[in-house]
Amino acid sequence: MPVVSVRSVSLNEVIARLELQDEMERVDGYMKNLASSPVLTVSEPARHVISAGGKRLRAMLVLLAAKLNRYDPSKAVAVASAVELIHAASLVHDDLIDQSPRRRGLTTVHTKWFRDAALVGGDYLFALSATAIARSGDIRVLDCLGRAAVRICEGEISLVQNVSPLDQALEAYFFKIGGKTAVLFEEGLKAAGVISGASEVEIEALGRYGHNVGMAFQITDDLLDYVGDPTVIGKPVGGDLRRRQITLPLIYAAADGMSPTLRTTIDRIDDGATLAEVEELLAWVQRSIGIEQSQQKAQHYCQQACDALQTFPPSAARDALEGIAWFVLERRK
């Protein structure tokens, strides 16, 4: 992974410096309050996912982006919550599709309850996000987040089926992560601009920042799945490849040339490659130039994100957004 940059800042530092503690707690409380259906089969899974929490990175970025202009805490909390709820909904359905047993150190919904609880529980979280968007009081927020929801579906279902030709493999990969991950950062940040009275130019810049941070975030995720520290990320490396998912490190590694044996494994990755062959491929990618090239690509996105911030005058919120972009790149989990 890249050397830690002095520009990087941890999320806890940002919360302390920008005094975001109160709003972050309001986001949490608002989501839990929303998920209060008397039908426990929907509210329990929803609260389970909300309580698991995670970094709440998306919420934090929304709050900070709103601080670049006319900050209205209630509206910002509503948009931040809506973004986190859409994210949570997509995770529940994503885990169901991937049949993942664990997420954020907790049992996934379809494992802890049953398949239909995950199906309807995801729908429920998505429905709750509508209430949060309505609370923001601005129909343009719905425009942004509705577009994000559509693209998330496209990213979720689209496949990266091969590593060559390189152009096509990269296109498929960037299309997938652009939908699966980056678009919610992009549209969430634009929505933050909308509710804080940002200009069209500023909203566009926020979207660009969000898209690029989101891309860097997902590439880093995919890198950690190859070269992360299992004791830090809380799971063994190689999970993506064992689930037969092609990500950037493998694409770049393959473009650099490979043995006919490994090529055959990739050709049969979805259909017939044995676990032993996959393990061999995994070890090869870990030692390959694909790692460094992926890091460079993530860094490139990160730089683009910071460039987009230049639209705004210097401020503590802008510094924090820049610091988080580098944090996203350099995180260990």
Added chain:
Amino acid sequence: MPVVSVRSVSLNEVIARLELQDEMERVDGYMKNLASSPVLTVSEPARHVISAGGKRLRAMLVLLAAKLNRYDPSKAVAVASAVELIHAASLVHDDLIDQSPRRRGLTTVHTKWFRDAALVGGDYLFALSATAIARSGDIRVLDCLGRAAVRICEGEISLVQNVSPLDQALEAYFFKIGGKTAVLFEEGLKAAGVISGASEVEIEALGRYGHNVGMAFQITDDLLDYVGDPTVIGKPVGGDLRRRQITLPLIYAAADGMSPTLRTTIDRIDDGATLAEVEELLAWVQRSIGIEQSQQKAQHYCQQACDALQTFPPSAARDALEGIAWFVLERRK
């Protein structure tokens, strides 16, 4: 089934009399246009479901309700489309949960494609509804339809687990169909009031009309599953009971008294009752007083719906809404 009333009016008659042809086609075209993702794995299932169409009863009610006040065709078409898209999304997930092979005479999404296409395809239709709501330009529409989406999830996952004690069985049944079916009528009609400048009192009356029509609609559906004509409804009767679902005719039949053998079958309906036992129960319900009592209940809801319309002065649109309420009750499929 009840004798056809002179008050009933067919949907085609309403379309002709109220000149709704143009807007109904716009609803159809708008939905198909929205479902134009280049990712065919999401757009093909969505267009399959949209093209299957059905009666588009909900869209028609929204258009008519909007005509009771200041009618804006574009806004009404947007709300009508949003309601139909939410309905379509819920059907795709409902069919996946029930593992139903066919719907509206067509193969269901999870059968024609695969499980995850139905999961993400349903999410996609739901996400498209957000775009349609945004098009209405009124955040209060989101408030209504977001609330509906939450209640649909609650109805979808909640169970009717027994036929006694009667009060509890009825409560569970009405709670389930109130969410699964009636709330989308209720909130869709309220949204129609919102975008046409209806007063608070009128919006409340539209919600009441919608709720009651929705309840009558679902009870009639559940009745048709016992006593419909298989050549007209396009499927064998008894499907609900064979899928071990308890609906109103069975609840009322059981309250009237039954043999210990049938009671034992009901007690084991979810766990252990054989198909032969279920068929015996089915034949018994078909001959029971539960049929007539369910018809009376549906009629009662229908009357309540018509009463709610008295808030509005007489008009062709009001007559049509009244006629449709009776049509819902007397339909044969």
